[in-house]
Amino acid sequence: MMSFSFLRRSVPAFALGLVLMMASAVTAAPVTITVTIQNLAPVNGNFLTPLWVGFHNGGFDIYNPGAPVTPGVERVAEDGLTAAISSEFAASGAGVVQGTIMGPVMPEIAPGQTASMAFIVDGSLTSSRYFSYATMIIPSNDAFIANDNPFAFPVFDSAGNFLGADFIVLGSQVLDAGTEVNDEIPAHTAFFGQMMPNTGVTENGVVGLHPGFLPPGSGGILDDPRFMSADFRAPGYQIARITVTQGTEPIPEPATIVLLGTGLAGVAAGVRQRRIGKKDAAVKKK
Ligand SMILES: [Ca+2]
Ligand SMILES: [Ca+2]
Numbered sequence: 001m002m003s004f005s006f007l008r009r010s011v012p013a014f015a016l017g018l019v020l021m022m023a024s025a026v027t028a029a030p031v032t033i034t035v036t037i038q039n040l041a042p043v044n045g046n047f048l049t050p051l052w053v054g055f056h057n058g059g060f061d062i063y064n065p066g067a068p069v070t071p072g073v074e075r076v077a078e079d080g081l082t083a084a085i086s087s088e089f090a091a092s093g094a095g096v097v098q099g100t101i102m103g104p105v106m107p108e109i110a111p112g113q114t115a116s117m118a119f120i121v122d123g124s125l126t127s128s129r130y131f132s133y134a135t136m137i138i139p140s141n142d143a144f145i146a147n148d149n150p151f152a153f154p155v156f157d158s159a160g161n162f163l164g165a166d167f168i169v170l171g172s173q174v175l176d177a178g179t180e181v182n183d184e185i186p187a188h189t190a191f192f193g194q195m196m197p198n199t200g201v202t203e204n205g206v207v208g209l210h211p212g213f214l215p216p217g218s219g220g221i222l223d224d225p226r227f228m229s230a231d232f233r234a235p236g237y238q239i240a241r242i243t244v245t246q247g248t249e250p251i252p253e254p255a256t257i258v259l260l261g262t263g264l265a266g267v268a269a270g271v272r273q274r275r276i277g278k279k280d281a282a283v284k285k286k
Contacts, residue, residue, distance in 0.1 A: 029122070030120045030121060030122040031120070031121065031122075031123060031162065031246060032118055032119070032120055032246070032247060032248055033118070033119055033121055033155070033162070033164075033244055033245065033246050033247070034116050034117070034118045034119075034243075034244070034245050034246075034247065034248055035051075035053050035099075035101060035116060035117055035119065035131075035133075035242070035243070035244050036114060036115070036116035036242070036243045036244075036245070037051045037101060037109060037114070037115055037116070037133075037135075037240050037241070037242050038113070038114040038240060038241045038242075039109045039110060039111050039112060039113050039114075039239075039240055040111075040168065040238035040239060040240055040241055041111040041112075041229075041230070041232075041237075041238070041239060041240075042111060042229045043111055043112070043229065044111070044225070044226060044227060044228050044229040044230065045111045045227070045229045045230045045232075045237075046111070046137050046138065046139075046140075046227070046230045046232060046239065047108045047109065047110055047111065047137075047138045047139075047191060048103075048108065048109040048135050048136070048137065048138065048239075048240060049076070049079075049080025049081075049107070049108055049109075049135050049136040049138055049190075050080065050082060050100045050101055050102045050103065050107050050108070050109070050115075050135070051100065051101040051109070051115065051133055051134075051135045051242075052076060052082040052085055052086070052098070052099075052100050052133065052134045052135065053098060053099055053100075053101065053117075053131065053132065053133045054089045054095055054097070054098035054099075054131075054132050054133075055095050055096075055097040055098070055119070055121050055127070055128040055129070055130065055131055055155070056089070056092070056094035056095030056127060056128075056129075056130050056132065056150065057094050057095060057126045057127050057129060057130065058094070058129065058130050058150050058151045059092060059093070059094035059095075059150065060089055060092045060094035060095060060132060060150055061148075061150045062085075062132055062134055062146045062147065062148070062150070063146060063148060063175070063177075063207045064148065064207065065148060065206075065207050065208060066206050066207065066208065067206055067207060068178065068179075068205075068206055068207075069177050069178065069179060069207055070085075070088055071084055071088075072084035072085035072086075072087065072088040072089075073085060073134065073144070073146070073177060074142070074177060074179045075197075075198075076134050076135065076136055076144055076146075077136055077142040077143065077144040077175075077177035077179060077180075078136070078141070078142045078177065078179060078180050078190065078197070078198060078200065079136070079190055079197040079198065080107075080108075080135070080136040080138065080190060081197060082100040082134075085134060086098060086100070094127070094150075095127045095128065095130075096127055096128075097119055097120070097121050097127075097128055099117050099119060101115050101116065101117045102115060103115050108138065108191070118248045121155075121156075122160075123155075123156035123160040123161065123162055124156075124160035128155075128156065129154055129155065129156045129158075130150060130151055130152075130153060130154055130155065131153040131154075131155045131165055131244055132146070132147050132150060132152075132153070133145075133146060133147060133242060134146035134147075135240075136190065137174055137210075137232065137239065138190050138191035138192075139184075139189050139190060139191040139192035139221050139224075139227060139230075140182075140184075140189065140190065140210075140213075140221070141180040141181065141182045141183065141184065141188060141189055141190075141200055142176060142177040142178070142179050142180040142182070142200075142203070143174050143175065143176060143177075143210050143232075144174070144175055144177055145169050145173060145174055145175065145239060145240070146175065153165045153167075153244070155244050162246050164243070164244045164245055164246065165242065165243060165244040166241070166242075166243045166244075166245075167241070167242055167243075168238055168239075168240070168241045168242075169238075169239045169240045169241075169242065170236075170237065170238055170239060171231075171232030171233055171234065171237030171238065171239055172209075172232075172233070172237075173209075173239070174209070174210040174232050174239065175207055175208065175209060175210055176205075176207070176208055176209070176210040176211065177207060178203050178204075178205030178206045178207050178208065179202065179203055179204075179205070180200040180201065180202065180203050181200065181201040181202070181203045182211070182213075182214070183200070183201060184213065184214050184219075184220035184221050187199065188200035188201065189221070192221060192224070192227075210232075210233075211233075212231065212232070212233035213230065213231060213232075213233075
C-alpha cells in the first residue's frame with residue numbers, strides 16, 4: 001500500500017520533469033546560420049575553389065601537419081573537388097550538416113567576391129558544435145587552406161548558445177598538401193591550363209606550410225599577368241575572411257549598422273524576419 005501511495009505522489013513530479021524537458025527541447029530548436037567567405041586577395045591575386053564546410057562534434061580532423069592527407073583532402077587541394085571530403089565527413093559520424101559554397105558568378109570565388117550559404121543546425125546537439133572548412137588556392141598544384149585543429153571554431157557553446165565565428169586566413173597560413181609537385185606547369189596546374197582533374201606529378205609527401213609560388217621570371221604562375229599579384233607569401237597578404245553568423249544575412253554591411261543606429265531598427269528587423277521566413281522553407285544555396 002505504501003508503495004502505491006508513493007507512486008501516486010511521484011507521478012505529478014515525474015510529469016513536471018517531462019514538461020521541463022520538453023520545454024528545454026523547444027528552446028534548443030534548430031536555428032538558421034549563414035557561412036560567408038570573402039576572397040580578400042587583391043586584383044590579379046588568388047582565386048578560391050568552392051568552400052567546403054562542415055559542422056561536427058570535434059571528431060572530424062581534416063589534416064595533420066607532417067602527415068599525408070586523405071584522398072578527400074587531396075581532391076580539394078589538387079582540383080577543388082569536394083565530393084570525396086563530403087563522403088569522408090559523412091562516414092566519420094562526427095556531424096551531419098555540411099555543404100559546398102559556390103562563388104556568386106562561377107563556381108570559383110574571385111578576388112573581392114563574397115559567397116555564402118545558409119544552414120539549419122541544432123546547437124543543442126554536440127554534432128553541430130564545431131565548424132571546419134577547406135578550400136583550394138587557385139591557380140596552384142596542391143595549395144589549400146583548412147583548419148588543422150577540429151576544435152578551433154566552436155560555433156555553439158556547451159549549452160547550445162550561438163557563438164559564431166569571424167576570422168581571416170592569411171597567405172602565410174596556406175598549406176601544401178604534399179600530393180603534387182609544385183612544378184606550376186600549366187597542364188598540371190588547376191585553373192592555369194589543366195584540363196583534367198588529378199593530373200600532375202605525384203609528390204608522395206606530407207602536409208606542410210606552402211613554400212610559395214616559383215619566383216617571377218621562372219615561367220610559373222606569377223609570370224602570368226592574370227596572377228601577377230598572387231604571391232600569397234607577400235607580407236600581410238590576406239586570403240579570405242570566413243564568418244559564421246546567425247540568420248540568413250552574411251556579415252552586417254555598414255549600411256545596416258547605420259540603419260540600426262538611426263532608429264529604423266524595427267523596419268530593418270521586419271524585413272529581416274520576412275526574408276528568414278521565406279528562406280527557411282528551402283534553406284540551401286543563398
Ligand atoms: Ca589536425
Ligand atoms: Ca605540392
